[in-house]
Every structure is written in structure tokens, then in C-alpha cells.
Amino acid sequence: MSISKRKEQEKIEMHKRILNSARKIFLEKGYEQTSIRNIASEISYSPGSIYFYFKDKSEIFHELHKEGFRLFLSQMKALDVIADPYERYKALGLVFIRFAQNHTDYYNLMFLVSETGKAQGEGFQIAQEAIEHLSGVIQQCQDQGKFVGLNNKFFTLMTLSLVHGICSLYCKDRMSGFFEKSSEELMLHGYETFIALIELK
């Protein structure tokens, strides 16, 4: 029994080792520029071996995709300590922005790389969890008389779009050069302008 357990453990560790190698290269070079052969040689394995642990390249990607979302969700939920819903709402946007800044490569992997073209099935679920969290906080704001007369779901979508838009422009480097300030500053200024808009509502 302990032998088969050890075997299982070793299989899990191999799984991890591949994922570590893949994470490093994926985050560094992006989806297309990462090859199975690169991932394998990084851990001194043959390319074929990878396929013993993963169905294909896309499955490795999805694992990291989910990983990114788990990290992201944990940073969102860390804000639960903020008592006031509206303050929490505002902080949520900043979590988004900070995540895009500190984990640009993850952000790309999670939101901007398309690979299969189709929606991500599994990772899809955890993404939805993040959205429902945001929606819940907005509901709490509305319960306190904020954003009255505005549909909760549409407002959630709008908030999401705005923050994602800022982060997308940042991650694709479409922001620098447009104005004189740094991209990091611009993200915050853009978000603050949005906050200034809803401040009265």
C-alpha cells in the first residue's frame, strides 16, 4: 500500500515538475512561443514523456490558467475584511489593476491568450466565481442605497469591462506613448476618473 502511495506521490511530483517548467516558460514567452520540447528539456525529459502526464499542450495551459484564477480570487477575497461594501467595491477594482501590474503574464494567460478559441470550460467556472463575488459586493452597496435604480448584473458587467479594459490596454502595452505619464499611473488615473463618476450615485 505504501509503495503504490509512493508511486502516486511520484506521479504527482512529476506533474508538478512539468507544471513548474511550463509556468516559467509560458509566463516568459507566452503560449505560442512555448514548446513541449522546451518544457521537457528544462527538466531533462524527453518531449514524449510530457504526454504521459498531460493530454496535450492546451491541458498544461489550462492548469496554469486555473492557477492564475485561484491566485486572483484569493486576492479578491482578502478584501472581505473591509467592512464598508462601497469601500470594498472600490478596492476590488484596485486588486484587478494591481494583479495586472504584478502578474502581467498571468493576466495575459487568463484573459488575453485565446489558444483554443472556445471558452475555457473548467477555468470558466472559477472565472464566474470571481464575477459573482463582484456582483455580491455591488448588491451589498445597493442594499445600502448606492447605485439605486441600476440593474445589478449590468452594473457588474460595466465595472468588469472598465477594469478589464484598463488592464488589457496595459498588458498589451497600448497605453504608453498615448499620454506623457507612465502606464502604471495612467491605469490608476483612469480608474480614479471612473470612481469620481460614480461617487455621487
Add this chain to the structure above:
Amino acid sequence: MSISKRKEQEKIEMHKRILNSARKIFLEKGYEQTSIRNIASEISYSPGSIYFYFKDKSEIFHELHKEGFRLFLSQMKALDVIADPYERYKALGLVFIRFAQNHTDYYNLMFLVSETGKAQGEGFQIAQEAIEHLSGVIQQCQDQGKFVGLNNKFFTLMTLSLVHGICSLYCKDRMSGFFEKSSEELMLHGYETFIALIELK
């Protein structure tokens, strides 16, 4: 003289023929899934010949990239007939959304495909033209007492982020499934929620 002119004409037409083939495949399959061999075989040419007319794959892409921006800019400028700046501002967002709907593949090519990683140099310029156009319309709104006390550039960036965010989610198919409505409806509802927010400003 007329011979060399004809030669030149033929070279231009070959250029066009390659671009037509490339456009078809690029818009259908995206950047990575389009191969030089595909483009060539579509017009019954050898792969090597493509390189007589274009430096590399990326140059073909950039040509289409610029093409998309020209189309986009023309749709923006068609709104110049709207006299009221604020009405024009609102319509500009809808142009964005409609463009993403009607030319999803162009939108992907223009804003979401990254290929080189670096900012697009040439196509960059025409993108900036679109931004300055938006900024100008916002300035006209501010001249009429709208959006007072808000920095023009930051407000431009915010508007751009919001609309681009909506379109990005749409184009990457990250919108359907979240709520019960169709993606097309959601785009409009999201934008209308934003408009409802700034209506009072």
C-alpha cells in the same frame, strides 16, 4: 515607359492578391493558425513567392492591421454629421461596439492579437489618431459644460477602456453564459449603464 508601368501595376495586383488571400485566412483562423503555405496555395502560388512581395508574415499582418484601423476610423468620422458633441460622444461608443460585432475578426486582429509583442509602430499612429478624435469630441463636450472638473485625457482613457473592455469580453466570448441574455444585448446594456452614470455629469 508603359511597359514598366504595366509591370508595376502587375506587382501591385499581386500584392493585392496575396493580401486578399491573407485577409480571408487571417480573419477566419487568426494569426497563428494562418500559414504562408496556406496563403500561397489559396492563390496557387509557391510559398517562396510570398517573400518576393512581403518581408515576412508579420508584414502581411500589419498591412491588414492598418486596413482595419482605416475602416474603423472612417466609421468614427462618419459621426461628424451629429451636431451635438455629447450625442456624438455617445454615438462613438456605439461605433466601437458595432465594429466589434460586425467585424469581430478585424477587432481581434487590431486590438487583441499580439504577435510581435512590441507596439505596432506604423499602425500605432492611426490608432493614436482615433484616440485623439475621441479626445477632441470629449473636449467639445467639456467646452459645453459637460464632464466639468475631469481631466480630458484621463476621461478619454477611461471611456476607451470601458468600451474596449466590453468589446474584448465580447470578442473573446467571455460574456455569454455569465448572464442569461445574448452577448450582443449585454454589450449594449453594459454601455447604457455607463451612459446612465455620466448622464448627470
Add this chain to the structure above:
DNA sequence: AAATATATTAAACACTGTTCAAAAAAAGTT
């Protein structure tokens, strides 16, 4: 020790972007 199950590999297949020497076609010159 033999048989079985598991894990790993190298080679192969059909692709990719790109280069380049050779061939073909067209144009210019005598």
C-alpha cells in the same frame, strides 16, 4: 527469477516560417 505493469525514450509524421540556389519567364539589346 519470471511475468507483468509502469514509465521513458527516440524516431517518425505532418506541419510551421524562412532562405536560397536554380529554373523559368519577361524585357532589353544587338
Add this chain to the structure above:
DNA sequence: AACTTTTTTTGAACAGTGTTTAATATATTT
């Protein structure tokens, strides 16, 4: 018309890609 030069086109080659698979090595069980 024949010869030369230039322009255009080609197909093979190179180094790379994801993936499959038959052969091999390792480890476990009998």
C-alpha cells in the same frame, strides 16, 4: 531573330513545431 540581362517563380532545404507510437527500460508483483 538571337543573345543577354533582369525580374519573377519555384522547390528543396533548414530548423523548428505538436503529437503519436513502437520499442525499450525500469519497477512492481507473482
